[in-house]
Amino acid sequence: MQPPSVPDTVVEVRGLTKRYRGGQLAVDGLDLDVPRGSVFGFLGPNGSGKTTTIRMLLGLIEPSAGSARLLGESMPAAAREVLPRVGALIEGPALYGFLSGRDNLLRFDAADPTADPQTRAARVGEALERVGLTAAARRKARTYSLGMKQRLGLAAALLRPRDLLVLDEPTNGLDPQGMREIRSLVRELSDDGTTVFLSSHLLDEIEQVCTHAAVMSRGRLLAQGAVDELVAGARGRLVVTTADTGNAARVLREHGVTGLTVVGDRVTGELPAAEAPDPADLNAALVRSGVRVRAFGTEHGSLEDVFVALTGEGFDVAG
Incomplete structure (x- = not known):
């Protein structure tokens, strides 16, 4: 059978x-x-x-x-x-x-x-x-x-x-x-x-x-x-480390980065879901504005980002 x-x-x-x-x-x-x-x-x-x-x-x-x-x-x-x-x-x-x-x-x-x-x-x-x-x-x-x-x-x-x-x-x-x-x-x-x-x-x-x-x-x-x-479908995050966080946040906002937060010397923001600016262009704009960038990078979206986008609530990420 x-x-x-x-x-x-x-x-x-x-x-x-x-x-x-x-x-x-x-x-x-x-x-x-x-x-x-x-x-x-x-x-x-x-x-x-x-x-x-x-x-x-x-x-x-x-x-x-x-x-x-x-x-x-x-x-x-x-x-x-x-x-x-x-x-x-x-x-x-x-x-x-x-x-x-x-x-x-x-x-x-x-x-x-x-x-x-x-x-x-x-x-x-x-x-x-x-x-x-x-x-x-x-x-x-x-x-x-x-x-x-x-x-x-x-x-x-x-x-x-x-x-x-x-x-x-x-x-x-x-x-x-x-x-x-x-x-x-x-x-x-x-x-x-x-x-x-x-x-x-x-x-x-x-x-x-x-x-x-x-x-x-x-x-x-x-x-x-x-x-x-x-x-x-989740938005990626941009992370910039600099002593000049105020100026960095201003430049990033002018170039379409949203949801900006500043914690210590780190500025974090969300890249637009569509027609996101090239990270290299963002970095160049920061330098042209006199921002001394110590670290610059992007983080891919995660399931946490999906959940927060859907509900507006936080979530347990790990045990």
Whole structure:
């Protein structure tokens, strides 16, 4: 029997809405398209509706309106057929603290009626190795740090090959080295053909690992698309270091640079989105005006710039 084919759009959401009792609107008319083979970053501040959306996608809660399709099938109607092909880590893993890490995974796998018991021990060992927990496999889960528990939850999601992996804040509680390892693992899984849907409130995390992204705020979708296309639409920043910041700001303003700020000896401004002046011409204009420039450069736009442009709000950039 051939395995089911994976559609070009792995997650398709139309008008997805969740309103709780009392009228609280957690998700408001969401449309999403997650391409096959992508690492899709689902980006938004804590409380923006990301986890509620994921819970609806996986059939854990009912939407108030709209529809969701996973791997070409309607959810939650097709949950029994779809979910064995989906690995997930949502809001931290629920572990048996009195069992070892290895025994937790053995118990999780045994609860899956579609899992092959003859390969269980080997698959558990491989999953532990992938997340760096082999040395701690015999320790009771209650002795694990938060980061180790996150790793064990991720191992549970990787017990079998998956067409789609859904990760909700997977680097929560990890130190910088652990975050790098998880990012590397996500890239490996994508290279192996797994589509990864990665929810995070960390812009830096999304920008480093994701090929596509969607930005949410207060339950509503603000933008989605390929990360490089989203960032390309953001304005770049000009940074000038000089002792004569007042004169430098005046010259830059005259040449179309906007949003000028001065911090210490640094003048920072936004280049126009269209017909931006050549940085070399700006530098020459500063010199002609007698500004002694100690450093001059441009910074490309980032997802942070995209978010601020869309919402006018700040955002967590890193852990």
